Amino acid sequence: MAAFVSSLSPIPSFPDYTGPYKVGTVDVEIAVSELVSPSLAPEGAAGIQTVLFRIFYPAVPESQGKRVTWLPAPQRLHIASYTQFLGAGSTLASILSFLPRHLHWTTIPAHKNATLLNPPSDQPRSRWPTMIFSHGLGGNRNGYSYLAGSLASYGVVVVCPEHRDGSAALSLIRDPKSQNRKSSRQMVPYLRIAHTQTHEAWEARNKQLRIRLWELGLLYEALSAIDGGDEPIISSNLNSTTPESALAQFANTLDILEPGRVIFSGHSFGAATITQLLKSTFYAGHPSLALDSFPSPLFTPSQSSALFAQITPSTPTMLLDMWCFPLLSASTAPLYNLPFPCYSLPNGRGPGGAALLAVESQAFYNWTEHLHAKARILSPSPTCRTKQQQQQQDHETAGHKKPHFFYVASSAHLNQSDFGVLFPWLTKRVFKASQPERVLRLNVRAQLQFLRENGVAVAGTAGGDVVADEARYRGEVEAWRWIDVVGLGGEAGPSELEMQKGETGLEDEVRAEKGEREMQGEMEPSLERGVESVA
Numbered sequence: 001m002a003a004f005v006s007s008l009s010p011i012p013s014f015p016d017y018t019g020p021y022k023v024g025t026v027d028v029e030i031a032v033s034e035l036v037s038p039s040l041a042p043e044g045a046a047g048i049q050t051v052l053f054r055i056f057y058p059a060v061p062e063s064q065g066k067r068v069t070w071l072p073a074p075q076r077l078h079i080a081s082y083t084q085f086l087g088a089g090s091t092l093a094s095i096l097s098f099l100p101r102h103l104h105w106t107t108i109p110a111h112k113n114a115t116l117l118n119p120p121s122d123q124p125r126s127r128w129p130t131m132i133f134s135h136g137l138g139g140n141r142n143g144y145s146y147l148a149g150s151l152a153s154y155g156v157v158v159v160c161p162e163h164r165d166g167s168a169a170l171s172l173i174r175d176p177k178s179q180n181r182k183s184s185r186q187m188v189p190y191l192r193i194a195h196t197q198t199h200e201a202w203e204a205r206n207k208q209l210r211i212r213l214w215e216l217g218l219l220y221e222a223l224s225a226i227d228g229g230d231e232p233i234i235s236s237n238l239n240s241t242t243p244e245s246a247l248a249q250f251a252n253t254l255d256i257l258e259p260g261r262v263i264f265s266g267h268s269f270g271a272a273t274i275t276q277l278l279k280s281t282f283y284a285g286h287p288s289l290a291l292d293s294f295p296s297p298l299f300t301p302s303q304s305s306a307l308f309a310q311i312t313p314s315t316p317t318m319l320l321d322m323w324c325f326p327l328l329s330a331s332t333a334p335l336y337n338l339p340f341p342c343y344s345l346p347n348g349r350g351p352g353g354a355a356l357l358a359v360e361s362q363a364f365y366n367w368t369e370h371l372h373a374k375a376r377i378l379s380p381s382p383t384c385r386t387k388q389q390q391q392q393q394d395h396e397t398a399g400h401k402k403p404h405f406f407y408v409a410s411s412a413h414l415n416q417s418d419f420g421v422l423f424p425w426l427t428k429r430v431f432k433a434s435q436p437e438r439v440l441r442l443n444v445r446a447q448l449q450f451l452r453e454n455g456v457a458v459a460g461t462a463g464g465d466v467v468a469d470e471a472r473y474r475g476e477v478e479a480w481r482w483i484d485v486v487g488l489g490g491e492a493g494p495s496e497l498e499m500q501k502g503e504t505g506l507e508d509e510v511r512a513e514k515g516e517r518e519m520q521g522e523m524e525p526s527l528e529r530g531v532e533s534v535a
Contacts, residue, residue, distance in 0.1 A: 011102045012422040014070075014109050014146055015437060018444075019153025020459050024059035024114030025068055026246050027141075028052070029238040030222050031176035038217040038305035042210035042298075044165075047186060050173055050238060051218045053161040054141040055250075056152040058128065059114035067107035070142055070418070072172075075104055077187075081170035085138045085190050086525060106422065108145045110152070113246040116253060120155075123457045127255040128157045129263065132219065134212065135160065136268030136323070137523050138190065139417060140168045144267065146421050150444045154459045156263070156451070157254060161219050165208035166191025167269055174238045195325075195520040197513040202329035202496050206298060209326055212273045213280065213299035220262075220307045227254040260312035263456065265447075267416045268523060271322035275340075275377065276332065281311045282341040288334050296331050313341045313350035316454045318447055319358045320416040323523065324373045325516060328495040336382060336495065343380040343400055352380070353403030357450045359443055360407035360483070361415055363522050368491055369512050370519070375488030378403045384489060404450060405483040408442065410434045413522040416443065442479065 017023055029052045032041075071078045119126050131151065135143055141162035148158040164171050171188040178184035193204045225233035229251035235244050255261045266274040280299040283289055289297065301308050317340065327336055342355040358378055365371060376382045380400045414420050420436030428434065451458050493512030494504035 012070075012106045014106075014418070014421060016109050017146075017150050017153035018441065019150065019155070021058035021117060021153050021155060022061055022063040022114065023110040023149045023152045024057050024063060024065075024112075024116065025108065025110040025149075026055050026057075026113055026242045027068075027239045028055065028222070028242060028247065029174055030233065030236055031238065032218060033176065034233055034236050035218050035221045035225070037214065038221065038301040038307045039214055039299055042207075042214050044207055045211055045214060048164045048173060048188075048211065048215070049176055049186075051161065051215055051222060052141060052164070052171065052173075053159055053219060053222075054148075056110060056145070056148040056158045056160070057250075058117040058152055058155050058157075059111055060117050063111040063114040065111035065114050068110060068112050068142075069104070070106040070108055070145065070422070071103050072140065072142060077172075078170055079103060081190060082138075085169040108142065108149065110145070110149050113242060116249045119253065120457075125255055125457070127253055127257075128155060129451070129456045129458065130157045130223070130254045130256050130261070131159065131263035131265055132216065132223075132274075133158055133160050134216065134266035134270030134273045135163065135168070136266070136270045136321075136417070137167050138169045139267070139270070140171065143417050143419075146418050146440060147416065147444060150441075151447065151458075154448055156456075156458060157250075159219065159223060161215060163208075163212050163215055163273075164188045165211040165215075167208055167212075176238060192524070195516045195523075197494070197496075197499070197509060197516060199496065202326075202331075205326040206329055206331050208269075209273060209276055209332075210298045213277055216273070216277050217299070217301055217305070217307055220310070221305075223254060223256060224306050226250050227252065227256055256310065259309050260314035262310050263316045263318065263451065264311075265318040265320070266322075267320040268323045268413065269326065271319040272324065272326045274317065274319065275322065275327060276335065278311055278315065278317060278341055279335045279338055281308055282344070283335065283338055284308060286338070288338065298331060311341060313344050314355060314454075315341060316451060316456060317342070317356050318450065319356075320443070321361050321364050321413050322358065322374060322377075324370055324377065324493075327377065328373065328493070330496040330500060333495060333497040336377070339380050339382055340378070350400075351454070352400030353378070354401045355454055356403040357447065358403060358405045359416075359446065360405075361411040361413050361522075362407060362409055363411075363413050363519070365407035365481075365483070367515055367519055369493035369515050371483075372488050372490065372492035375405075375483070375485040376492055378405060379485045379489070402485060404446075405485060406446070407481050407483060408439050409479045409481060411439045411479075412436070414525065415439045439479070446480075 029050045031050050119128050141160045148160055151158050162168055162171050169190050172185040175184040194201050234247045237247055264274045281301050284301055284303055342351050415436050424436050448458050494508050498504050
C-alpha cells in the first residue's frame with residue numbers, strides 16, 4: 001500500500017532501506033590546511049580549500065531525527081545546475097517548472113546526526129566495515145544515497161566525497177577563514193568536456209583525475225583522524241549543521257587500521273578514479289613507474305602514508321559501470337599495463353578476481369570497444385589483447401580466480417545512481433530501461449554477497465533471500481548475466497599512446513570515437529532527448 005500511495009505522489013521519493021539497521025548521516029567539510037596530504041596538491045587545486053563528504057552509517061533503533069533533503073542547500077542553485085547538466089532547452093521549460101516545488105521536499109531515508117550503533121559483539125572486529133565511494137559525472141555526495149544508505153542498513157559505514165574537479169553538477173567550497181561561511185562559498189560549476197579521442201580531451205580528464213585522486217588522499221587522512229579521535233580535526237568541521245558530538249562518535253569505530261580492510265567503490269568516472277587510486281598507490285615505487293618512463297604521474301602518494309599502507313592485494317573493490325576513457329590516456333599508460341593489486345601475487349597466492357566486482361549496465365555492455373577495454377583492465381594480464389596471448393601468460397597468472405563481472409539486462413547507466421529511483425520515467429522513456437529500483441536492489445544484494453565472501457561482516461537477510469543472493473551472485477538469476485574476461489580484449493578501443501605510436505588503424509580510431517560520442521548521452525543525459533523519444 002505504501003508503494004502504491006508513493007506512486008500517486010508528485011514528489012519524487014525513495015523506498016525505505018531493506019537492511020535491519022536504521023541509517024544515520026552526517027555532513028562534513030574540513031579545511032585542506034588541517035590535513036596532511038599524502039601527495040602534493042595538483043595544478044588547479046589552489047582554490048579547493050576544503051574536502052567535502054557525507055557519511056552514511058548504521059544508527060541506533062530509536063533514531064527518529066530529521067531526514068536530510070536530497071538536494072543540498074542552497075536548493076535553487078542545485079536545481080539550476082542539474083537543469084544545465086541535463087542540457088534542458090526551452091521546450092522543457094514547462095516540465096522543469098515543477099521541479100523546485102517538488103524536489104524541495106524529497107528526502108533521503110536517513111536520520112541527520114543520529115547516534116551511531118555499536119558494532120555487533122559477535123563480530124570478529126569491534127569496528128564497522130568502511131567503504132569510500134567516488135561519484136560519476138553530474139554526481140555529488142548525495143547522488144548515490146540509496147546505494148550508500150542501503151549498504152549502511154546492513155552494517156557498512158559508507159563515505160561519499162563530493163569532487164571539486166568540475167564533475168559534480170555543482171559544488172560549493174566554504175572559505176575556512178570567513179566568519180560568514182554560508183555567504184562566502186566558491187562555486188565550482190559542471191565542466192563539460194568533449195567526448196572525443198583527442199589529446200585535449202584526455203588532458204582535460206587527466207586534470208580532473210589529478211584533483212580527484214588528491215581529494216581521496218585527503219579524505220582518507222580525514223577519516224584516519226576522525227577514527228583516531230583527533231579533536232582539532234573533529235572540531236574543525238565547517239558544516240555547522242553537524243554538531244561536534246555527531247562526528248566524535250566515530251572515534252575507534254571504523255575498520256580502517258588493518259591494511260586491506262577498507263572497501264573502495266565508484267560509479268562511471270568514479271570507478272575509473274578508484275582504479276587509478278588503487279594502482280597509483282599500490283604500485284608507488286614500482287620499477288615500471290620510474291620518472292624516465294612515467295614522467296607525469298597523476299598521483300604519487302607518500303610510501304609512508306596511511307593510504308599506502310591500507311591498499312593491499314586483499315582490498316575489496318567494487319566498480320559500477322566503470323568509464324574507461326580516462327584510463328586510456330598516455331599519462332596513465334604504465335599503470336594501465338599493470339593489473340589490479342588483487343592479481344599482484346604470483347601462483348594464485350592472492351585473492352585474484354575474488355576481490356574484484358564489476359557490474360555493467362546493458363548500455364555499457366553493448367558498447368563493444370569499451371567492453372573489451374574494460375575486460376583487459378579487469379584481467380590479470382592487461383597487456384594481452386587476444387585469447388592466445390592470455391594463454392601464453394597462464395604460467396604467470398595460474399591459480400588466479402576470475403573477477404566477478406556481470407551486466408544487468410535492460411538497465412541504464414543511471415541505474416546505479418539515485419536518478420533511476422527518483423525519476424523512473426526518465427530511465428524508461430529515454431534509455432528504455434526497466435524497473436530501475438529493482439535493478440539497484442539486485443546490485444546492492446550482489447555487493448553484500450561479494451563483501452561476505454571477502455570476509456566483510458555485514459548483516460544477513462532472510463533465509464530465502466540468502467539463497468537468492470548466492471544464486472544472483474553466480475549469475476543464475478533473471479536479468480543478471482556473467483561476463484567472462486577470457487577471450488575479450490581484441491576489439492578494445494585504442495589508447496592515446498597506441499594512437500600516438502601508430503599502432504592502430506584509422507578505422508579503429510573512428511569506431512572508438514563514434515562509440516564514445518554515442519555513449520555521451522548515457523553519461524551526460526539530455527532531457528531534450530527524452531522529449532524527442534516520446535514525441
